[in-house]
Amino acid sequence: MTTASAQPGDQDQPTAASADELSRFTFPELGLGQSTTVDLTGPRTRVTVPSPAGAVPSTLNAVLTTPAWLDRGWVDVESDGRPITRIALDGAAPTTPVSIPLAATRTVDGVIPLDLIPSVIPDDRYCPDPDSDAVRLIDATVDYSGAPAVPGTIADFLPVLLRKLTLFVPATPDRETITAATTVATSVVHHYGAQPVQVVVRPDSELQGAVPDGSFERSIVLTKNSDAGAELIYPVEQAPPRLYLAGTGSDLTDQARLITSDLSQIAIGTSALAGPGAPQARLAPDSITLDNLGIGTVSGTGG
Numbered sequence: 001m002t003t004a005s006a007q008p009g010d011q012d013q014p015t016a017a018s019a020d021e022l023s024r025f026t027f028p029e030l031g032l033g034q035s036t037t038v039d040l041t042g043p044r045t046r047v048t049v050p051s052p053a054g055a056v057p058s059t060l061n062a063v064l065t066t067p068a069w070l071d072r073g074w075v076d077v078e079s080d081g082r083p084i085t086r087i088a089l090d091g092a093a094p095t096t097p098v099s100i101p102l103a104a105t106r107t108v109d110g111v112i113p114l115d116l117i118p119s120v121i122p123d124d125r126y127c128p129d130p131d132s133d134a135v136r137l138i139d140a141t142v143d144y145s146g147a148p149a150v151p152g153t154i155a156d157f158l159p160v161l162l163r164k165l166t167l168f169v170p171a172t173p174d175r176e177t178i179t180a181a182t183t184v185a186t187s188v189v190h191h192y193g194a195q196p197v198q199v200v201v202r203p204d205s206e207l208q209g210a211v212p213d214g215s216f217e218r219s220i221v222l223t224k225n226s227d228a229g230a231e232l233i234y235p236v237e238q239a240p241p242r243l244y245l246a247g248t249g250s251d252l253t254d255q256a257r258l259i260t261s262d263l264s265q266i267a268i269g270t271s272a273l274a275g276p277g278a279p280q281a282r283l284a285p286d287s288i289t290l291d292n293l294g295i296g297t298v299s300g301t302g303g
Helices: 175-191 250-258 262-266
Strands: 003-007 021-026 035-038 045-050 055-065 070-079 082-090 095-101 111-122 135-146 164-169 198-203 217-224 229-233 242-247 271-275
Touching (some): 035 111, 111 135
Antiparallel strands (some): 035 135, 070 111, 229 242
16 A cells, blocks of 8 residues: 655646547547447346546447347447437348447546447247347447547556557666566556557657657656655646656655556646555554553453
């Protein structure tokens, strides 16, 4: 466990990318898998689409497979209890292209929840088998439009959607720096779960000429410094900042642990300091001697 103290940042930091962008992500890139099976026996199937701050998921394009036993049917799409669209299924075609508008949906905790609610009528000449011949959402992509927000605090440094993480380390890193770099890389990959985040390690000698990160990229710089801390530094206006982690020995590792810990959410400035972990609590034993309590030997006689 680490402790952190946040310091207020400059209020004039950039707040959004310089121009509108259009990005397309596949479902595997979003951590949603190659396909989604629509549950025909339950009430609905939930799909959660990441929604980065400032960027608007505009359209979900995909293909719905149609089982051979289907006569006709449809799939209703809802978000947060509100109807979005109805997709008609035709038993005469093996697949149905779909385009689901997302611009009017509401973001909840960094994602847009989509519920797929099927209504199917089987062909009376077939015995339906939803398990082996199901309705599936395949080849799905999500288009994002708008200007993704540029982080203004350490708490907002990691977006809900990340394609690439670059780590800059000294050309000849010592053991503590290697440990810190490994901690950052593994914790970020774990943080994003099924999202396939690319992690690149580069020597800090390449930092000066490095191209600023894109909206869905982040860079972290590990430096040896007696003044430990974490700080956002903006290479250019309207571009994501780089996060500098400084320290020596275990102090550097403490800064690395801050990035994905719960304590990062209280780092509401552009700089913060992560301290050493608190000492482990010691449970009271079931029994203890008087000597342990500092009382010494007690003698007495009955009255």
